[in-house]
Amino acid sequence: MARLVMKFGGTSVADLDRIRNVARHVKREVDAGHEVAVVVSAMSGKTNELVAWCRGAAALHDAREYDAVVASGEQVTSGLLAITLEGIGVNARSWQGWQLPIHTSDAHGAARILAVNGDEIVRRFKESKQVAVVSGFQGIHKETGRITTLGRGGSDTSAVAIAAAIQADRCDIYTDVDGVYTTDPRVVPKARRLDKIAFEEMLELASLGAKVLQVRSVELGMVYGVKIFVRSSFDAPEDIDPHGEPPGTLICNEEDIVEQHVVTGIAFSKDEAQISVRHVPDKPGVAAAIFGPLAEASINVDMIVQNVSADGATTDLTFTVPGADYERASSVLKKAKERIGFDRLDGTTDVGKVSVIGIGMRSHAGVAAQAFRALADAGINIRAITTSEIKFSLLIDAASTDSAVRTLHSLYGLDK
Amino acid sequence: MARLVMKFGGTSVADLDRIRNVARHVKREVDAGHEVAVVVSAMSGKTNELVAWCRGAAALHDAREYDAVVASGEQVTSGLLAITLEGIGVNARSWQGWQLPIHTSDAHGAARILAVNGDEIVRRFKESKQVAVVSGFQGIHKETGRITTLGRGGSDTSAVAIAAAIQADRCDIYTDVDGVYTTDPRVVPKARRLDKIAFEEMLELASLGAKVLQVRSVELGMVYGVKIFVRSSFDAPEDIDPHGEPPGTLICNEEDIVEQHVVTGIAFSKDEAQISVRHVPDKPGVAAAIFGPLAEASINVDMIVQNVSADGATTDLTFTVPGADYERASSVLKKAKERIGFDRLDGTTDVGKVSVIGIGMRSHAGVAAQAFRALADAGINIRAITTSEIKFSLLIDAASTDSAVRTLHSLYGLDK
Numbered sequence: 001m002a003r004l005v006m007k008f009g010g011t012s013v014a015d016l017d018r019i020r021n022v023a024r025h026v027k028r029e030v031d032a033g034h035e036v037a038v039v040v041s042a043m044s045g046k047t048n049e050l051v052a053w054c055r056g057a058a059a060l061h062d063a064r065e066y067d068a069v070v071a072s073g074e075q076v077t078s079g080l081l082a083i084t085l086e087g088i089g090v091n092a093r094s095w096q097g098w099q100l101p102i103h104t105s106d107a108h109g110a111a112r113i114l115a116v117n118g119d120e121i122v123r124r125f126k127e128s129k130q131v132a133v134v135s136g137f138q139g140i141h142k143e144t145g146r147i148t149t150l151g152r153g154g155s156d157t158s159a160v161a162i163a164a165a166i167q168a169d170r171c172d173i174y175t176d177v178d179g180v181y182t183t184d185p186r187v188v189p190k191a192r193r194l195d196k197i198a199f200e201e202m203l204e205l206a207s208l209g210a211k212v213l214q215v216r217s218v219e220l221g222m223v224y225g226v227k228i229f230v231r232s233s234f235d236a237p238e239d240i241d242p243h244g245e246p247p248g249t250l251i252c253n254e255e256d257i258v259e260q261h262v263v264t265g266i267a268f269s270k271d272e273a274q275i276s277v278r279h280v281p282d283k284p285g286v287a288a289a290i291f292g293p294l295a296e297a298s299i300n301v302d303m304i305v306q307n308v309s310a311d312g313a314t315t316d317l318t319f320t321v322p323g324a325d326y327e328r329a330s331s332v333l334k335k336a337k338e339r340i341g342f343d344r345l346d347g348t349t350d351v352g353k354v355s356v357i358g359i360g361m362r363s364h365a366g367v368a369a370q371a372f373r374a375l376a377d378a379g380i381n382i383r384a385i386t387t388s389e390i391k392f393s394l395l396i397d398a399a400s401t402d403s404a405v406r407t408l409h410s411l412y413g414l415d416k
Numbered sequence: 417m418a419r420l421v422m423k424f425g426g427t428s429v430a431d432l433d434r435i436r437n438v439a440r441h442v443k444r445e446v447d448a449g450h451e452v453a454v455v456v457s458a459m460s461g462k463t464n465e466l467v468a469w470c471r472g473a474a475a476l477h478d479a480r481e482y483d484a485v486v487a488s489g490e491q492v493t494s495g496l497l498a499i500t501l502e503g504i505g506v507n508a509r510s511w512q513g514w515q516l517p518i519h520t521s522d523a524h525g526a527a528r529i530l531a532v533n534g535d536e537i538v539r540r541f542k543e544s545k546q547v548a549v550v551s552g553f554q555g556i557h558k559e560t561g562r563i564t565t566l567g568r569g570g571s572d573t574s575a576v577a578i579a580a581a582i583q584a585d586r587c588d589i590y591t592d593v594d595g596v597y598t599t600d601p602r603v604v605p606k607a608r609r610l611d612k613i614a615f616e617e618m619l620e621l622a623s624l625g626a627k628v629l630q631v632r633s634v635e636l637g638m639v640y641g642v643k644i645f646v647r648s649s650f651d652a653p654e655d656i657d658p659h660g661e662p663p664g665t666l667i668c669n670e671e672d673i674v675e676q677h678v679v680t681g682i683a684f685s686k687d688e689a690q691i692s693v694r695h696v697p698d699k700p701g702v703a704a705a706i707f708g709p710l711a712e713a714s715i716n717v718d719m720i721v722q723n724v725s726a727d728g729a730t731t732d733l734t735f736t737v738p739g740a741d742y743e744r745a746s747s748v749l750k751k752a753k754e755r756i757g758f759d760r761l762d763g764t765t766d767v768g769k770v771s772v773i774g775i776g777m778r779s780h781a782g783v784a785a786q787a788f789r790a791l792a793d794a795g796i797n798i799r800a801i802t803t804s805e806i807k808f809s810l811l812i813d814a815a816s817t818d819s820a821v822r823t824l825h826s827l828y829g830l831d832k
Contacts, residue, residue, distance in 0.1 A: 016472045050492065056432045057496045058503025065502075068510050069495035072488035076466065079485035080473045086481075087474025094484050098514070099561055145515060 042073025262360035279343030352401030458489025569630035695759030768817030
């Protein structure tokens with residue numbers, strides 16, 4: 001017997017038929033003797049509709065009211081799933097965020113989970129094996145008593161937080177892919193599903209845009225040691241052996257991965273823009289003068305490269321922003337030209353970013369050097385390089401991105 | 417300055433445009449210096465959609481889950497109205513039933529309000545004139561902490577209960593008619609809007625199918641002395657003088673009606689069926705033997721006529737049921753034939769019921785006699801008669817219903 005959290009996203013509960021499919025997945029685990037808490041998102045499209053109504057109601061809407069409106073989507077799904085489960089003979093009840101309660105910060109629309117009370121869920125497991133169907137994405141602020149939401153993808157975070165609270169053996173994230181891949185299979189057909197990946201690696205992958213899991217849920221999993229298992233919701237529930245090893249990717253502690261690879265995966269993005277600020281004075285405060293105004297404009301800066309000044313007086317600073325923010329970022333900087341004191345701005349949206357991730361890099365020297373050689377052999381020019389302990393990122397021409405990803409995927413033995 | 421509750425039903429909040437219209441109604445009262453609590457229903461159609469989903473999820477659904485799902489409709493509307501109000505400069509916040517809280521019984525799907533805590537609403541009136549936007553139709557059961565709903569039309573009841581809790585000067589029910597009429601204007605073009613009607617009269621009218629207000633809300637209004645004002649939500653908010661006397665009907669205590677009429681209004685229904693049970697033994701327990709099985713089958717019996725036995729051994733019993741229940745009622749009785757011991761069943765769905773209502777009947781003799789005479793003169797045959805203190809009802813041929821209503825409307829001076 002295990003204690004499981006099962007999380008289903010919006011496409012998995014999009015209509016009554018899909019909800020019935022989810023119910024059969026849950027019944028399979030219950031019949032196998034497991035204690036189950038289910039976390040659900042709103043029916044797909046529902047949240048967008050509710051958000052559109054809030055925006056239509058007033059240009060600047062009160063985030064507390066927005067949360068009350070938007071959280072209703074999950075309330076509907078959890079109730080419907082509980083009804084469906086009871087209809088097939090599974091003892092179940094729904095829980096709203098405020099009922100458990102799930103306490104969050106008061107940052108409405110993007111609240112952080114502070115504490116989850118799972119006592120009543122566990123008590124009912126023991127009393128009657130009752131399945132808890134919990135509305136994801138939502139909570140309550142303790143002092144004000146108002147409904148909060150966690151922001152997009154928040155149901156992943158709800159699931160992992162609940163798994164931590166009830167000390168679940170595993171948190172299963174059912175999604176529209178059957179796991180985490182070494183890279184995007186649409187670009188590299190030989191991409192393989194990883195059986196296991198370390199939390200730190202998944203954090204890098206998730207924040208680089210492998211849209212499998214919300215970053216915050218991986219952070220929580222790492223802090224509380226919750227094993228997160230990413231698996232497909234499209235498999236027929238009856239085809240799965242609840243005691244077997246279903247296909248999917250386990251996100252776990254580094255120590256739980258016996259067969260470690262130097263490189264685990266390759267993330268990439270073609271939606272990047274590069275901006276170079278030329279001949280800025282090489283003195284304290286200049287980075288703040290550049291990145292302060294960008295942060296105020298809510299522009300997300302990713303790679304930052306600043307080389308050591310050659311002449312000791314001025315230096316060049318290069319960084320990337322999302323392609324869609326390029327024009328806005330340029331205009332923000334031009335307005336601050338006097339304060340920053342740069343000579344000129346160069347930039348292009350014609351760049352791609354490739355990141356190589358692997359915990360093994362910590363103990364293996366020369367991993368990046370291999371990449372530089374292989375890309376040079378393939379005639380791909382590297383514009384900029386940044387590195388961290390378990391990752392290095394390369395900025396290249398946009399047109400070379402796919403080719404670079406394929407080259408590196410082979411280089412590090414990920415083709416198998 | 418007055419303290420008001422304003423209630424808006426589903427068609428009044430059907431989309432963002434209509435919600436904006438409601439917000440302007442509210443702003444008008446706030447600008448006039450009033451303290452305002454608003455009660456809203458779900459957007460029209462929404463509740464039906466949610467109910468259909470519950471039914472689709474399982475044939476027999478858990479009423480507690482049904483309530484969680486269905487109550488989400490009002491949650492959306494209250495949030496959207498609060499956003500819209502803030503957008504036009506009116507300080508407002510939404511309240512769910514569990515937030516105030518509104519405590520109800522645990523009869524999920526048809527719960528009764530037990531207590532409303534209006535302290536926080538009043539505190540915020542005094543502190544900042546904040547408008548309370550309350551989700552109608554819902555509450556919470558204290559012991560289980562689960563969401564409850566009050567059943568169809570429950571938002572009227574929510575509004576009156578909140579008005580009682582915050583000791584409002586008036587509870588305005590905005591609806592798609594501009595008040596309560598002496599009878600249905602589609603049948604009697606001369607029907608007039610009543611300026612005032614007593615609670616007792618409205619109870620008879622409401623339970624007879626004048627679908628302006630939920631019966632329970634009128635009962636509550638009577639018990640707690642809440643003045644209920646029925647008015648139109650279609651008037652342009654800006655055309656109404658908040659200090660004037662808007663068109664509508666005030667439901668109030670008998671004592672508050674200075675100019676009393678003998679007859680206040682005439683209700684009728686063509687959707688009736690008459691069943692006569694012939695030659696049942698005239699002995700104790702026979703009525704129970706007939707109406708017990710009908711109650712168990714949830715068939716609503718209305719008029720019941722039993723005459724004094726002529727032979728001292730057997731009697732005839734006649735009663736009405738909704739037309740749609742006729743076949744079912746007949747079959748229930750046939751099954752119980754032996755136990756009841758009747759000779760035969762007569763029945764028809766070809767009947768109409770006309771009810772004449774007026775508190776003045778208490779002190780005026782011969783009111784019904786006038787009707788019998790007038791209908792006889794019009795060639796309308798009376799099948800059965802029942803009377804109560806402030807009402808009498810006549811069963812006639814369906815085809816004569818409209819003509820009977822017009823005759824009586826003139827007879828009692830309601831044509832003006």
